[in-house]
Amino acid sequence: MTDRTSPVLFAYALTGPDAGQKLDGTDIARVLRDTTVGWVHLQADHPATPGWIAEQMPYLDDTVPQALTAPATRARASRVGAGVLAVLRGLNFNDGKDPEDMVAIRIWAEAERIVTLSRQRVRALEDIAEAISDGQGPHGAGAFLALLAERLNARMEPLIADLDTETDALEAQVIGQPDQELRHRIVAMRLQVIELRRHAAPQREALLRLEGEDIPFTRAQDRRHLREARDKLTRLVENLDEMRDSLAVLREELSGQLSDRLNRHMYILSILSAIFLPLGFLTGLLGINVGGMPGAENPHAFWYVCGGLAVVVLLQLWILRRARWL
Incomplete structure (x- = not known):
């Protein structure tokens, strides 16, 4: 049963006699202080998180705990002394959330310990935890960072591929059967692509x-x-750039086609009005x-009037034809 008073969500030993085992209680503090590599994942917005960091890692610079628990973050990475402070983002697959509203993963990594924090569930971290339990996890902080970057990309790649496929389908619909409903779909997809790129581009840096x-x-x-993960993320960002531009063009094309259709309808109504007025x-x-x-x-007057009106219509059509309105 999860201890609600503790900010620790889960912890694992990566090396040493406890390698691959899930840790709890005093084992967490022991592994963090040993020369073996341990990983602890914390709830970033838990009220006890700042105190836990201060107790377990009192040697940290004051800026590190502040960055790890800050409510708003952006993707970044920098070396601080012998450790690395990084913030990466993963897709949000939590209930009621949009995937593009990406979850921040705050990371403090040293040679013997790794501490990650998040405010919501992160599937990429759960993938790593499962790999560690199966004996296939990373054996060092550097390998952990590389694997995390790969898992974040692996979760993001199918979503971007689906968006790309939907963009191609929208292009065929806009050209073949333009409809007002397509405008809402294009706008929604473009906002989704922009939001994904807003987080993915800084993560590449x-x-x-x-x-x-x-x-x-x-x-x-x-x-x-890490280089392979960055290259893959670069390709994903380039795909997002291409989709963003394509959706902008599709929106302009759809607006133009709908405007042309409206103009044709108004033109026909104008011709009919000119004839029947x-x-x-x-x-x-x-x-x-x-x-x-x-x-x-006169009993034949009605037919005379109808004939006269027909002559008027023919005369109007001849005039409109000469004026190149028809």
Whole structure:
């Protein structure tokens, strides 16, 4: 049963005699103080989190706990002494949340300990925890950072691929069957793409910093994995840029087609109005109920009037044709 008074969500030993085991209670403090590598994940907005950090890691610079518990963050990475302070973001798959409203993962990594914090559930961290339990997890802080970056990309890639496929489908619909409802779909997708890119682009720079910083506990293999993760994220950001531009073009194309359709309808109504306005005037004039109306006593007057109106219509069509309105 989870201890509600503790900010610790879960903890694992990555190396040493307890490697691969889930830790609790005094084992967490022991592993964090040993020379073995341990990982602890905390609830960032738990009221006891600042106190836990101060107790377990009193040597930290004051700016580090503040950055780890700050309510608002952006993707970043920097070396602080012998450790690394990083903030990465993962897709939000929690109930009632939009995936593009990405969850911040605050990270403090040293040679022997890793502390992560988040305000909401993060599936990428759960993937790593499952891999550790299966004996296939990382064995160092550098490998942990590289694996986390890879898992975040792996969660993001299918969503961006689906958005790309939907963008292609929208393009065919806009060209083939433009509809007012498509406007709302295009706007919603464009906002989703913009929100994803807003978080993904700074994260690419953060991975570049992790790859390029002279971090003592990262091996050459870890840096290669970080480089691969950054390259993949760069491709994802480029796909988002392309989709954002495509959706903007589709919105303009849809607006143009809907405007052209409206103009055609108004043009047809204008032609019909031009034809029937004189006819309405003539029939209205002949319909006045006063004495002296010509043809009132003639049994063939109705057909004469119909013939005259037909001549008027033909004359109007000839004039509109000469004026290139038809």
